[in-house]
Amino acid sequence: MNEDIVKVENLTFYYTNDDEESEAASDRKYVFRELNLSVEKGSFTAVLGHNGCGKSTLAKHMNAILLPCGGKVYSAGFDTADDSALFDIRSHVGMVFQNPDNQIVASVVEDDCAFALENMGVEQSEMRRRVDEALKAVGMYEYHLHSPGQLSGGQKQRVAIAGIIAMRPDCIVMDEPTAMLDPAGRREVMKTIRRLNGDGVTIVLITHNMDEAAQADRVIVMDKGNIILDDKPTEVFSNVELLRSVGLDVPQSTELMYLMKKSGFDTDVHIIDEESCANALFDILNA
Amino acid sequence: MIKDITIGQYFPGNSFVHRLDPRFKIGITAVFICMLFSADTFAGLGVAAVFFIISYGLTGLPYKLMTRSIKPIIPIIIFTGFINLFFIDGVPVIKIFGIIITDEALRVTAFMMIRIILLICGSSVLTYTTSPIVLTDAIESILRPLNKVHFPVHELSMMMTIALRFIPTLIEETDKIMSAQKARGAELDSGSFMNRAKALIPILIPLFVSSFRRAEELALAMECRCYRGGEGRTKLKTLSSGLSDYIALSVSILVLCGVIIINMGKVSILHAYTTI
Numbered sequence: 001m002n003e004d005i006v007k008v009e010n011l012t013f014y015y016t017n018d019d020e021e022s023e024a025a026s027d028r029k030y031v032f033r034e035l036n037l038s039v040e041k042g043s044f045t046a047v048l049g050h051n052g053c054g055k056s057t058l059a060k061h062m063n064a065i066l067l068p069c070g071g072k073v074y075s076a077g078f079d080t081a082d083d084s085a086l087f088d089i090r091s092h093v094g095m096v097f098q099n100p101d102n103q104i105v106a107s108v109v110e111d112d113c114a115f116a117l118e119n120m121g122v123e124q125s126e127m128r129r130r131v132d133e134a135l136k137a138v139g140m141y142e143y144h145l146h147s148p149g150q151l152s153g154g155q156k157q158r159v160a161i162a163g164i165i166a167m168r169p170d171c172i173v174m175d176e177p178t179a180m181l182d183p184a185g186r187r188e189v190m191k192t193i194r195r196l197n198g199d200g201v202t203i204v205l206i207t208h209n210m211d212e213a214a215q216a217d218r219v220i221v222m223d224k225g226n227i228i229l230d231d232k233p234t235e236v237f238s239n240v241e242l243l244r245s246v247g248l249d250v251p252q253s254t255e256l257m258y259l260m261k262k263s264g265f266d267t268d269v270h271i272i273d274e275e276s277c278a279n280a281l282f283d284i285l286n287a
Numbered sequence: 288m289i290k291d292i293t294i295g296q297y298f299p300g301n302s303f304v305h306r307l308d309p310r311f312k313i314g315i316t317a318v319f320i321c322m323l324f325s326a327d328t329f330a331g332l333g334v335a336a337v338f339f340i341i342s343y344g345l346t347g348l349p350y351k352l353m354t355r356s357i358k359p360i361i362p363i364i365i366f367t368g369f370i371n372l373f374f375i376d377g378v379p380v381i382k383i384f385g386i387i388i389t390d391e392a393l394r395v396t397a398f399m400m401i402r403i404i405l406l407i408c409g410s411s412v413l414t415y416t417t418s419p420i421v422l423t424d425a426i427e428s429i430l431r432p433l434n435k436v437h438f439p440v441h442e443l444s445m446m447m448t449i450a451l452r453f454i455p456t457l458i459e460e461t462d463k464i465m466s467a468q469k470a471r472g473a474e475l476d477s478g479s480f481m482n483r484a485k486a487l488i489p490i491l492i493p494l495f496v497s498s499f500r501r502a503e504e505l506a507l508a509m510e511c512r513c514y515r516g517g518e519g520r521t522k523l524k525t526l527s528s529g530l531s532d533y534i535a536l537s538v539s540i541l542v543l544c545g546v547i548i549i550n551m552g553k554v555s556i557l558h559a560y561t562t563i
Contacts, residue, residue, distance in 0.1 A: 063511060087513050095511040102504035105512075107420050107452045114523035116512035121519045131523065149455040163512060 005076060005171045005202045006039040006062050006093065012070030013057065031057050032225045034071065039204055041170065044197040046205045046216035046233075050247040054225040055206045059175045062204065063093040076170055091120060094164035096174040100156035101148075109151075109159050110135065110144040116167045134166035135159075137199070138192050154185025158192055171202035178212065190215065210237070210251045214272040221248065234270040253277035260284075296355075296411075297418045302347040303531070305416045309425035311532040315342075316413045318539040322546045323402050323409070331546040332401055338542045339409050346416050356411040357404060364403055371396040423447045428526055441517025449505070457498065464493050 012035075014028040031054045039045050049055040060066040061073045064080040076092035078085035097103050106112040110131055117127045135141040138158040148156055157177055164172055174193065178186040190212055197203045205216060213219050219236040221229035223246040229236045237243070237254045244250075250258065253274055257267045265284060271277050299305075304312070322335040343350070377391025417425075427444035434440050465475060468489050475486050 065507065065511070087515070090511055090513050095508075097504060097508055099501075099504060101456050102501045103508040105452065105505070105509060106448060111420070111523060115509075115514075118520050118522055119513040119515060121521050124521060124523065124525065127521065127523050147455075148452070160508075167512070 003041045004038040004074075005041045006037075006204070007074040008035055008037040008058075008061070008071070009074070010071035011035040011037075011061065011068050011073060013061070013066065014069055030225065035225065035227065037220070037227065037230075039171070039202060041202055042197075042200055043218060044194075044203045044205070044216045045218045045220060046207055046213035047220045047222060048207060048210070048213050048236075048248060049222035050208065053222045053246075055222050056175050058222070059095070059173045059204065059206050062171075062173045063095050064089050065095070087120070091116070091167045092169050093171045093173060094167055094169035096157070096161055096164055096172060096177050098176045098179050100153060100160045100180070103160040103163070104148045104156060107147050108144075109140065109146050109148065112148065112159060113144075113162045113166050116163055120167065130166050130168070134162040137165055137196065138162045139188075152185060153181045154188040157181060157185065157189050161189070161192060161196075165196065165201075169201070171204065172196065173204045173206070175206045176208070177205070178207070178209065186212070208248070210249050214251045221246070233272050237272050238269040240269060296414060298348055298352070298415050299418075300347055300416065302345060302416070304342060304346040304412065306531075307416075307535055308526055308528040308532040309417050309421045310428055310526060311528060311536050312413055312417055313422075313425055313429065314536055315539045316410055318536070318543050319409045320406065322539075322543050323405055325543070325550065326402075326546050327550045329398065331549045332398065332405070334542060334546050334549065336401070336405055338539070339405055339412070343408070343412055346412060348415060352415065353408050353411070356407055360403065360407055364400055367403065368396050368400055371399055419451050420448065423451065424522075424524070424526060441520070445517075453498075453501070456501075457494070460497060461490065461494055464490050 011032050012030070013032045014030045016027055016029075035058070037058075047055045047058065057066065061068060061080065062075055064073075064075065064086055067081055073080045075089045078089050078092075080089060104112045105115050113131045113134055114127055117130060122130070132141065132144075135144050138161050140155060140158050140162055143151065143155065143159075148159065151159065161172070161174075161177070177193075178189050181189060186209075193203055193205065194215060203216075205212065207213055214233045214237065216233060219229070219231065219233045220227055221236060221243065228246065229239060229242065237250045240250050240254065240258045249255070251272045253276070254269060254272050256277060257269050257271050257280065260267045261269060267280060267284070271280055307315075319335065319338065322338065323332070326332045326335055343353070372388055372392050373386060375389060375392035375395050377389030379387045380390050380393065381388040414422075423444050426447070427440055430438070430440045430443070468486075469475060473486055473489060475483065475490075477483075478486070
């Protein structure tokens, strides 16, 4: 179970000024310098960070949309710099983006879901089976003949996820999949993500929503291209001051516990969900 | 308001016409158009009209729908009607205020009007019973032989698919931008024609910018789903033609032959007259 699905070794990445092919080091805008990271197969990892901290850039390295300027990224065992493995990487490590509208290609839900399989040249009967399976997995099967325009944001995002699941990837990288959704849509998508993870799909969730990150097994906090925290959510969110200093929040329950602790109550800041928070409050009131 | 615009009014159904292979439907529509333009006589036109009425009956759609497709072209029909009515020579039958209407003009006008109406109605049978996506697939399939001369058939149909997919999205976006500009004091539906045209600029520019952004993101999402052009691609749905498709096409070709024969009949009658 210790196999790594994504392995980032000494990743260095920078943007150069577009106007000239100047290779002068001073023109480079570094995003990462010697970044190391590995994601275990079957895990649910959340990557947290403020805008511009490089979390999306990191996600794009995971399925070879961006290639490292230095160091290596291995996805599903393939080196992302290897051109011939490009489609293998992309079918093993799927990617879901922020805006569901801009990911859906076809005008019928099931046609869109089949898009990746059509590209991969999957045989028709097999394709039918996998499309139905993927739509059932995200709970959108009953809408398979609808047009995306008739769906809500959350439903569209689930269709987009189904389009990725149909490829049967080992890992899905999600770049803020809930950022454009309403609370109901967020809940739908998060539920789908957790269920997929339960079925053994590795999830890398890029987010800046603390409550979503709290649902992962592992939280990585990034700031200015560096990993500053990498631990279980309960441990990560107990570093309230550090998170604040990089412009991040903590889940509301943790915040409450933190404030109470500061005011002299004996509370545990390792609490990240509402239920244990309520239990802790109950205990304090009882004491 | 702008949301109500529909492109290619498709009415879902499960009739014989709905189930026909879209490629054959395009073929039959082409044959029907040939019928209309080869018909020289009212009898020929009548045969085409009967063919249309029967095939429309087979769609199971209400005849009322036809008024919807005719409505927008009424000005065109009236305009061509007028032109024909006053400018064709022949034996005068009506004289009002010095305007002379000839018998030939009446005949040609009636003929033209019926022909245009049938043309519009006939082609709407195709769009009413075939969804735009299926139509795109059919066009791709019909054009496929052009691949041999390096015509980008797959790319063309992909573009059409994406365009169809994004029409509702972009309409929604236009609506939003219009509201946003109105909230900033833009006057979109008042003032002279020039002013209104100018007021469109602050709507079109954001729309274009956002379309480009969307295009970029879509391209990325497509690449992430292993898109690499048309080569080696399979399809979830393939078009299949059956016996009924061939029968329908044969029947329409037979009717076309009938119309042509009627034309020839007219010619021989004329010929008979002149010899007498």
